[in-house]
Every structure is written in C-alpha cells, then in structure tokens.
Amino acid sequence: xxxxxxxxxxxxxxxxxxxxxxxxxxxxxxxxxxxxxxxxxxxxxxxxxxxxxxxxxxxxxxxxxxxxxxxxxxxxxxxxxxxxxxxxxxxxxxxxxxxxxxxxxxxxxxxxxxxxxxxxxxxxxxxxxxxxxxxxxxxxxxxxxxxxxxxxxxxxxxxxxxxxxxxxxxxxxxxxxxxxxxxxxxxxxxxxxxxxxxxxxxxxxxxxxxxxxxxxxxxxxxxxxxxxxxxxxxxxxxxxxxxxxxxxxxxxxxxxxxxxxxxxxxxxxxxxxxxxxxxxxxxxxxxxxxxxxxxxxxxxxxxxxxxxxxxxxxxxxxxxxxxxxxxxxxxxxxxxxxxxxxxx
Amino acid sequence: xxxxxxxxxxxxxxxxxxxxxxxxxxxxxxxxxxxxxxxxxxxxxxxxxxxxxxxxxxxxxxxxxxxxxxxxxxxxxxxxxxxxxxxxxxxxxxxxxxxxxxxxxxxxxxxxxxxxxxxxxxxxxxxxxxxxxxxxxxxxxxxxxxxxxxxxxxxxxxxxxxxxxxxxxxxxxxxxxxxxxxxxxxxxxxxxxxxxxxxxxxxxxxxxxxxxxxxxxxxxxxxxxxxxxxxxxxxxxxxxxxxxxxxxxxxxxxxxxxxxxxxxxxxxxxxxxxxxxxxxxxxxxxxxxxxxxxxxxxxxxxxxxxxxxxxxxxxxxxxxxxxxxxxxxxxxxxxxxxxxxxxx
DNA sequence: GCAGGCACTGTTAGCGCTAACAATTGCGTA
DNA sequence: TACGCAATTGTTAGCGCTAACAGTGCCTGC
Numbered sequence: 001x002x003x004x005x006x007x008x009x010x011x012x013x014x015x016x017x018x019x020x021x022x023x024x025x026x027x028x029x030x031x032x033x034x035x036x037x038x039x040x041x042x043x044x045x046x047x048x049x050x051x052x053x054x055x056x057x058x059x060x061x062x063x064x065x066x067x068x069x070x071x072x073x074x075x076x077x078x079x080x081x082x083x084x085x086x087x088x089x090x091x092x093x094x095x096x097x098x099x100x101x102x103x104x105x106x107x108x109x110x111x112x113x114x115x116x117x118x119x120x121x122x123x124x125x126x127x128x129x130x131x132x133x134x135x136x137x138x139x140x141x142x143x144x145x146x147x148x149x150x151x152x153x154x155x156x157x158x159x160x161x162x163x164x165x166x167x168x169x170x171x172x173x174x175x176x177x178x179x180x181x182x183x184x185x186x187x188x189x190x191x192x193x194x195x196x197x198x199x200x201x202x203x204x205x206x207x208x209x210x211x212x213x214x215x216x217x218x219x220x221x222x223x224x225x226x227x228x229x230x231x232x233x234x235x236x237x238x239x240x241x242x243x244x245x246x247x248x249x250x251x252x253x254x255x256x257x258x259x260x261x262x263x264x265x266x267x268x269x270x271x272x273x274x275x276x277x278x279x280x281x282x283x284x285x286x287x288x289x290x291x292x293x294x295x296x297x298x299x300x301x302x303x304x305x306x307x308x309x310x311x312x313x314x315x316x317x318x319x320x321x322x323x324x325x326x327x328x329x330x331x332x333x334x335x336x337x338x339x340x341x342x343x344x
Numbered sequence: 345x346x347x348x349x350x351x352x353x354x355x356x357x358x359x360x361x362x363x364x365x366x367x368x369x370x371x372x373x374x375x376x377x378x379x380x381x382x383x384x385x386x387x388x389x390x391x392x393x394x395x396x397x398x399x400x401x402x403x404x405x406x407x408x409x410x411x412x413x414x415x416x417x418x419x420x421x422x423x424x425x426x427x428x429x430x431x432x433x434x435x436x437x438x439x440x441x442x443x444x445x446x447x448x449x450x451x452x453x454x455x456x457x458x459x460x461x462x463x464x465x466x467x468x469x470x471x472x473x474x475x476x477x478x479x480x481x482x483x484x485x486x487x488x489x490x491x492x493x494x495x496x497x498x499x500x501x502x503x504x505x506x507x508x509x510x511x512x513x514x515x516x517x518x519x520x521x522x523x524x525x526x527x528x529x530x531x532x533x534x535x536x537x538x539x540x541x542x543x544x545x546x547x548x549x550x551x552x553x554x555x556x557x558x559x560x561x562x563x564x565x566x567x568x569x570x571x572x573x574x575x576x577x578x579x580x581x582x583x584x585x586x587x588x589x590x591x592x593x594x595x596x597x598x599x600x601x602x603x604x605x606x607x608x609x610x611x612x613x614x615x616x617x618x619x620x621x622x623x624x625x626x627x628x629x630x631x632x633x634x635x636x637x638x639x640x641x642x643x644x645x646x647x648x649x650x651x652x653x654x655x656x657x658x659x660x661x662x663x664x665x666x667x668x669x670x671x672x673x674x675x676x677x678x679x680x681x682x683x684x685x686x687x688x
Numbered sequence: 689g690c691a692g693g694c695a696c697t698g699t700t701a702g703c704g705c706t707a708a709c710a711a712t713t714g715c716g717t718a
Numbered sequence: 719t720a721c722g723c724a725a726t727t728g729t730t731a732g733c734g735c736t737a738a739c740a741g742t743g744c745c746t747g748c
Contacts, residue, residue: 009491011734022698027736035696058405058468059734063703067402069445069467076431083427087420090448099467101413101445104434123413123443124402147353227629252626259629282596285571285603287631355704366728371706379726403704407733 010051019047030055061124069099070308071120071148074131075108079225080280081198081250081297085131085153088301096309101125108132110140121146127312129153129304130161134195149311151304155197162311162321164304168198171293171327172205175247175275178291178329180213183338184245184273189220190233190257192249202249202277223249227256234260243272244338251276251283251292258286258334269336279330289332299325354395363391374399405468413443414652415464415492418475419452423569424624425542425594425641429475429497432645440653445469452476454484465490471656473497473648474505478539493655495648499541506655506665508648512542515637515671516549519591519619522635522673524557527682528589528617533564534577534601536593546593546621567593571600578604587616588682595620595627595636602630602678613680623674633676643669 016023021040028036029044036044047053061067070093077083090100101123103116113132120128127148132138132155141152142159152163179187189206192199203220210217221236223229230253237243238260248254254276261268268274268288276283279294303323311317360367365384372380373388380388391397405411414437421427434444445467447460457476464472471492476482476499485496486503496507523531533550536543547564554561565580567573574597581587582604592598598620605612612618612632620627623638647667655661 013734023734024699024736025697028697031736035694037696040696054466056406056468056734057466058402058411059703060736061402061703062400062406062705062734063736065703077421077434078424078427078431080422083422087422087448090421090446091450094447094463099445099463100447101443102434103438103444104431106435119438119443122398122401124400227626231629255626256629259631259633262631282571282599282626285575285600287603287606289603357704367704368706368729369727372727375706379724381726384726400704403733404706405733406704406735407706409733 010053012053012055015044015047015051015053018051019044066126067099067124068097069101069123069125070305070312071117071123071125071128072100072102072131073105073113073116073120073128074102075105075133075137077102077104080252081133081278081295082131084295084297085300088298089129089131089153089304090301091298092302092305096305098126098305098309108134108137110136113137113140114144117144117146117150121148127151127308129308130155133198134193135197135200136195138197149308149317151308151311153300153304160317160320162307162319162323164300164307164323164325165197165201166295166300166325167327168201169205169208171277171295171329172202172247173209174327174329175277175291175293176206176209177213178331179245179247179273179275179335180209180215182245182273182335185242185338186210186215186218187245187247188218188237188240188243190230190237190246190248190253191220191222192253193224194222199249202247206247223253225250225252227252227259229253230256231260233257235264238264238266245273245275245335247275247277249277251278251280251286251290254290254292254334255282255286258288258290262287268334271339273335273338275335283330284332286334288334291332291335292330294328294330296325296328354397356397356399359388359391359395359397362395363388410470411443411468412441413445413467413469414649414656415461415467415469415472416444416446416475417449417457417460417464417472418446419449419477419481421446421448424596425622425639426475426477428639428641429644432642433473433475433497433648434645435642436646436649440649442470442649442653452478452481454480457481457484458488461488461490461494465492471495471652473652474499477542478537479541479544480539482541493652493661495652495655497644497648504661504664506651506667508644508651508667508669509541509545510639510644510669511671512545513549513552515621515639515673516546516591517553518671518673519621519635519637520550520553521557522675523589523591523617523619523679524553524559526589526617526679529586529682530554530559530562531589531591532562532581532584532587534574534581534590534592534597535564535566536597537568538566543593546591550591567597569594569596571596571603573597574600575604577601579608582608582610589617589619589679591619591621593621595622595624595630595634598634598636598678599626599630602632602634606631612678615683617679617682619679627674628676630678632678635676635679636674638672638674640669640672 012023128150131153138155141161152161221233234257276292279292283290356367472494475497482499485505496505565577578601620636623636627634
C-alpha cells in the first residue's frame, strides 16, 4: 500500500529491483536467452507477475528496429473477397505473433497505393501485404522504393514483388468444362472490370477452355462486380438467340443476372445454366442455388504471411516468387443439362 | 554521390546538420511549434525533403507516450455488418491521422475479447474500439482494467464504456409499422441469436410495435444469422396457418427464407410479405428485391472515433455516454398488401 | 595449483526523439 | 545608456529497452 504511490506503469527497472537482479537479466528472461539460472528466471517471472509488468514495445522497437507489426493495404474491405483475404492475413499474422495495421482504400489508384504504403512505412511496419487486384495498383508496386519487404496478393505477375494468388484461370477452366460436359455448345461470359487481374484470369481461363474444346468464343460482356451490372448483363444476354450457359465472373453479378432472368421468365437451369465465382455464403441460397468456384482465402492469407515473414526475418530479398492456390468447383442447381430442344 | 556512403535512413541529426541548425529546431518544425523563424523553417523543410527524411515514430512514441495508433477488436470481419463498421472506423481514424491495428476474432467470448484488448494494449495503442455485438463481449468490457480509453460499438448499454450503436429497435418499429400499414394482421419474426444485442434490439422493436398496435405477438423463431438458418425458419413458418408477413432479423437469413418459400411455391409478396435488416448490397437483387432497413455504418465509425479521440486527447474519462445512429427503412418488392383472400 | 573455459550476471552505451531549461539576440523603453 | 522582455535557437537529460562488453565465480584438466 505504501510502495505504490506512483501510478505509472512499472518498467523493467522496477521488476529488476523487486527480483533483486539487473534490468538486463529481466530483459534476458523476457527474450528467452539461454544462460539464466532457473531460480533467477523464476524470481524474475514472479516479479513480473506481481507488478503486472508489460514491456514497452515502442522502446523495444526503437532499439531492435523491428516493430513486429505488418501493414496491410487493401481495397474496399466491405466486399467479400477482400474482406476474407484480409481476415486470413490477420489470422496468420497474429498466429505468428505480429500485429496488423490496416489501410483500406476507396479507390485503388497507383497514387493511393503508394500513399498507403508510405503511411505504413512511416509507422515502422516490418513488412507489407498489398491486396492489389487491379493492374494499376500492381504496377505501382513495381516502382515502389520502400525498404520494407512487400508481398502482393492477387496482383503480382510483374516486377520483383512476390505474389500469392488463387488460380483464377484454372477455376474458370473447371467451370467451363463442367458446363460443356453438361452438353452446352458454348458458354457466354460476363467478365469483371478489365483493369482487374482476377477478371482477366477468369476471362483467360474461360477463353482457353472454350478454344481447347473447339467451341465458338462469344464476345464477353463486362460488368463492375456489382449485382446491378450483372442485372444489366442479364437483360442483354436474354436477347441472345441460342443462349444456354453463362459464366458470370463473380457471385454478386450472377445474382443480378438471375434476377434479370427471373423477371424475363427465363428458367435457370431449365433454359439457361448460370455459374458464378467466389462462393459467397449466400450463393447456396440463391434462386436457384449457384454453381460457382470456391477460393481458399485462408490459405492465401497464410501463404502471403509466410512469404513475407521469411523475408522480414531473414532480411533478404530472394526476388520474385509466386504461390498459386488452387480453386475448387462447387456444383449446385444453377447448372444443368443443355436443353434438348436446341438440338432439333 | 560521396556523402551518402551510409545506407541507413537519415535521422533528425542528419537533417539538422544539413540545415545548419540543432536537431531540436528540426523537431520544432516537425511539430509545428511557434517561434521558428520562417527562413529557418524553410531551410529545415528543404533539408528534410532533400534527405527524404521520415521521423522514427517508435522513438517519438517512446518519449511522448502516444503511438497515434488505435486498436480495433471485431468479430468475424467477413460478415457485411462488422466489415462495414470496421471500414467506417478505419476511414475516420485515418482522416484524423491515426493508424489502425486490427484484431479479428473467430469467437466472441469474453475471454477472447479481454485477450485481444490486452494484445492491443501491449502494442501501446492510444485507444480501442470494440465491435462487440454480443452480450458476453459487452459484459467483458465492463470488467476491463485497461488504462487506455475504450469505446464499444453495437455493444454498450452497461458499465462505463461509452457506446455507439444503430437504433435497431426503431428500425424494427419502422418495418413493422410499414407491414401493418399494408394491412397485415400481424408480423412474424425470425430473430438473430439471443446473445446478440442487435438481435435483441430488433426483437424488442418488433414486439413493442406489435403491442402498441394492439396486435397479437407470435412466438419468434431464432436463427444464427446464416442463410441456412433462415432457410430452416422458412420451412417451419410455411406451416403456420394465416401467415402473411415475416420480419427476418437480417438479410442473409431473409435470403434463406425466400429460398425456402420458393421451393414451397409460396408467393412473395403475393401470399407472404418478407422483410430483412441490414440492406446488404445484394438485397436489391434478391428474388424479389428485399424490403429492409439500412444502417449507416460510416456514421457509426465516425462517431466512435470521435468519442474515442476526445477521450484520448483530453486524457479524461467523462464516463458513460451513448450515441445512437438512426436506421432507415428501405421499401422494395418483397413487402406488399395483405392478401384479401384471408379476410373472407 | 593454476591456466583456461564455461555459466551466469552486471555495467555501459546508445536507439531517435521530445521536454525542459539555458543561452543568445534584438528591440523598446525608462 | 541600460534594463527587461520576447523571440529564437541550442544544450542537456531522459523515455525504456537491448546489444556489447565486462566481470565474477566455479569447474575442468594437466
């Protein structure tokens, strides 16, 4: 009661005094150095516990030049994809004992990405994960001159920045082959915004799969990921004669498209099969339940942190490196056999 | 070319030397102190620019005891509500010049919340926003002994922790009154998990609005926010004789319920009107487009940061304080006039 | 019995910054 | 002319921690 007149939190010296050792020994205990006698260690630990001591990380960061904080730059974390990716990154980072500092961008211009990276560098983060699914943002990374390691998620393919991404093209391929396997002559595509690498990957996979099967490749429509743009695409596709299958680049647009088809009394999958991409939690309860492609965002997060920490902790930059996470086809009711009627 | 042999980033002393002043003067310029001659300031600024100097925030935090970092503890940021709230918080914090450090919890037990708050305290955050929509988490806050200010989002109503929340009860009231206004005798309810404060608010608002109108109050069903639980509730409600209107506690469950009704060939809104809560981006494209209640998450974020920073910067704790953000009814096709047939 | 080595602990010197105080200058005024 | 004061700048002393080096015993081997 008499000794704790001062209300300021205890520091290492207080612990040292209570344990009857030097502050350096306390530091050794805290950092798991060898060569500390068991009994001494116990005494220090007891003192720490007694005082409720927590070490000051700012002081530690100052001298070690490491903050144990990783930065994350992401685009609109309200969307399912980015939100899930960031979530995966956060879990993996925390498991490794790192803090996560986030900057969420409204618009993903190169300028904003650079700004965000600098903002985080100022804070002294040890490394940065950039979720940069747009081409412009990916390019911005190439010209970046930070001294901290950077890893790109869904945005690599260029420069020295290591990248982790889901195999979009292969997911699209699986989907197209599934639809062709159901007897569809060809598959139309509603793509995502052209500047997005994910959109491009899906577009590529779709085109290649059709070409490989010797099928005609229709002109793709382009949306902006929003349900509304999917709705608009749906109204336009409804006028295509002989349409039997559509691969929409994400589930939200697929929802809009389904809505348009419902209004126009086009049966899914009776007349037209529809498939999406992402497997958002809602997809299973669309009307009808949506065939789509699942991405393992947790795995993406884990791999990006793994690559980043390897660079942070070794202090080296092994240069470009890519990690591709497989995509998984999820078949539901929205895809079905091609209508026989068409064959006649 | 000859002067920059050393590759380590420049420090304040380097700037001082180049500008021909003391490092303290550089510090003054950086911190906008008065009493620095204009010409001197310019010289320092030029030197800073020249060297590409950025101040070391760890060193600054060490001496000022402020990190300009705020912590955010949130539950599953993959969900639309939490994701939007965190996004709003992040935007507001960055606008105020603060960094955001996030911990995203898988399960929202009191234990985990306390752990997360301590994790963030260790890092030296200046304040913490806890998105704690569950009763247990809210209770955990009460027993918290941190020295940093804490503000609760969607979780207050107890203890001294200031709280920001959306007026759930009023949103529910608006919805119920809208449905009653359409001629429905009463409105059934699929509630969220009982431990959730938001679920409770919506339940309360629904019950009170029915009672106020002198209508019978049916037993509410309970879901877990997931589309699947909404689907299950839908199948059960389908057997209720005389059912004409359902208020589902969130849009995702409403989607599941709509799916169930579709399978059972129950017309919406022809036979039964359905309404949700949240106004997720998909809601407008449900089949049919969903009547729901919109929450202004951006405003929630702004207010929570405002309250938090007021406490952080004044160093005072004015005690309990509550800020309630209004909810807004969004009417779409899923709600319609009560079927005449029933009246006969 | 003593050099050499090992295990353990303490001492010293910063990390890069800001706060507090000291010193200097220039000016107005008695 | 000299004093006081304000404006401006410099000097000093840490913030709390870790790294590097310097002891201090004690045991080993010859």
